[in-house]
Amino acid sequence: MPDATIEKIVLIGAGNVGTHLALRFKAQGLVPLQVFSRKITKARKLGKAIGTAYCNQLESIIPDASIYILAIHDGAIGELAQKLSQYIHEKALVVHTSGATPSTVIKKHFKNYGVFYPLQTFSINRKANFNEIPICIDAPRVALRKKLEQLGKILGPKVQRVSDKERAILHVAAVFVNNFTNQFYTIADTILTKENITFELLKPLIQETARKIEKDKPEDMQTGPAIRGDQATIARHLEYLEKFPEYKKLYALVSKSIIKEHS
C-alpha cells in the first residue's frame, strides 16, 4: 500500500503517456484523485476508464493533492505550471513526464518540482509493460526523490535517478533508436509498396535485429555491405536508389558512418 504522502495524485493530461500512467496506477491500486485534460471528451473518457473525477478547467483542479503529474506536450509544460500555481497549494510536488524538457521549467513556479519520465514509446491501443519500462526520476531534494521513487515503484521495478543533463542525452539517443529507426522501417515500407513487394517479408528481420542487441553489443552485431567493404553491392544499391534521391543520400551517409565506426 502506498503511504499517505503519495496517495493523492492528480494527473494532468490524457494523451498516450497520461492514459498509460492512469491505467497502470489504477491496476496497481492507486487511483488518481482526478484527471485533467483541456478537452473534456478526453478528460471524461479517461476519468470513466479508471473510475475517478475529471475536469477540463484549471480552476476545478483539486488544490490540495500531494503530487501533480504533468503528462503534456513539452512546449506546454512551463505555461501550464505557471497557471497551475494560481490554483493549487504552493507546497505541492509538481513533476513532468518529458524526456526532452529540463525540470527547471517547473522550478520557476513550484519549489517542490521534479521529473517522472517513463522511457518508452506509448501507443493508445498497445499495452505497456511497466515491468520493463525504466522510470527516470529526479528532484532537487532527497525527500522529494524518495517520494518519486516510491511512486515509480508502484508502476514497476525499474526506477532510477537520472539528472536533467543525463535525461537530455538519453533523449537524443532515444530519438536515434526509436524515431530514426522507425523512419527506416517507413522508408523500407515505402520502397517495397511502390514496387509491389510485401513489407511482411521484412518483419522477421526487423524483430531479430532488435532482439540481437538484448544480449550483444550492437557494434558486434553489424553486418551488411558497408561493414564488409562490399563496394559492388553498395554501388548497385545507390544506383537503384536514383529514383529515391532523398533515400540515396541517407544510404550514402549511414554507410559512411558504419565504415567509419568500424575502421
Place this chain on the structure above:
Amino acid sequence: MPDATIEKIVLIGAGNVGTHLALRFKAQGLVPLQVFSRKITKARKLGKAIGTAYCNQLESIIPDASIYILAIHDGAIGELAQKLSQYIHEKALVVHTSGATPSTVIKKHFKNYGVFYPLQTFSINRKANFNEIPICIDAPRVALRKKLEQLGKILGPKVQRVSDKERAILHVAAVFVNNFTNQFYTIADTILTKENITFELLKPLIQETARKIEKDKPEDMQTGPAIRGDQATIARHLEYLEKFPEYKKLYALVSKSIIKEHS
C-alpha cells in the same frame, strides 16, 4: 520425407548462413551429404555437428548430388561456380543464398541454377526461427522452382518465389531495417557509453519500437520532435551533437526525411 530428387544436397560454406541451414536441415531429418569450407577447421566442425562428410578441396566434393547450395560471400559465388563446374555433373542444380547477387552469376556455368535466400540476419550463437523466416526462391524453370520450393518447405513454411529484380530491391530495404537500424543502436550506445549512461535503459524502447510495426504501418507509428515539428527540441539535440559531428549530420538528415515523409 523429402523425395528422391532433393534428398542429396551438398552445402558449400560453413559460415553463419551455411551453419544455420545445415543445423536446420539436420533437425528436419535431411542431413546434407557433405559440407565444404575452404577452412578445414570450419568444414570439420560443421560436418561433425551434423554427422556428415566434410572437405576443404573442391576435387573432393561429391560429384553427383542433386542440389548444391552455395552459402558463401557474394563476391566469391561466380568464381566458385566456375571452379565447381570442373568437378560436379553438369545437370546439378546449383543455387546461392545471397540477397544481393543475381542468379545469373551461376547461369554462366550451370544451366540448372537458382536462388535459395533465407531473408534473415544470422548469428552463430543465436538460434534461428525457421517457422518465421521467408525463404526466397527462384529458378528459370518450373521444375527447378518446384524442387527449391520443396527444399525450402523442409526448413519452414514461408517459401516464396522472389525474382532477381525483387530480391535486389528487398535487399536494399533490408539494409535500411537491419544494417542501418543497427548502426543507430550503435550510435546510441556510443553516445551513452561516452557519457557513462547505461545503454540498458534504451532496450525496452528498442524492442517496443520493433514490435509496434508487427501490426501497424511504421508510418503511423512515427513519434518524436521531427514529426511534431518541435524545433526547440531539435535545436537542443543538434547543439548537444556538436561533439559528434558525424552523428549531427545524420540527425539533421533523418529529421528532414521524417518531416518530408509526413508533410
